[in-house]
Amino acid sequence: MVVSYVTSASTGVTALIIYTLALVIYRLYFHPLSKFPGPKLAAATLWYEFYFDVNKKGAYIFKIRDLHEQYGPVIRISPHAIHVNDPEFYDVYSGRAGEKRNKYGWALSHFGTPLGTVSTVDHAHHRLRRAPVAPFFSKTNVRKLDYVLHENLRKLMMRLKEWEKSGEPLNLLNAYKSLTSDIITTYA
DSSP: OOOOHHHHHHHHHHHHHHHHHHHHHIIIIISTTTTSOSOHHHHHOTHHHHIIIIITTSTHHHHHHHHHHHHOSEEEEETTEEEEOOGGGHHHHHOOTTOOOOOOHHHHGGGSOTTSSTTOOSHHHHHHHHTTTGGGGSHHHHHHTHHHHHHHHHHHHHHHHHHHHHTOOOOHHHHHHHHHHHHHHHHO
């Protein structure tokens, strides 16, 4: 029996459609997060978040604020995530002092450094990786570099005074990005 390319392609497309429909039904009705309110499109696919972050240039965080007004303090914002806007939830989310918790691996994969300290999911393993650099971030060592902050702020203030004299509008976002970059680069 000879199977044509058309038959193979149509079988593949049909299988993909069935899989996608089954996945959407699972996410909407059977997923552990399905009981949380929020837009059905956000619960079904990551394309909802993509639309606001790419087409609307990072506006998803503002959309989430609007969704909280519509649906309440706990909402589903993607197939795999909920968002909580309730100060009472802080300890549950971030953990109490001394509590050992693993990180959420899916969120860490975005850093692109699977063997890096930031991307380490397991709490004990993260501590091992963090230990060699921890002394650099002690209060004493950070205070020793206080002059870096002051020097860079002085430079920013000088530039702001120059801009003030020019009378031209200034994009403060770029100014603060540059300040942050200069401070971090010097620290590093």
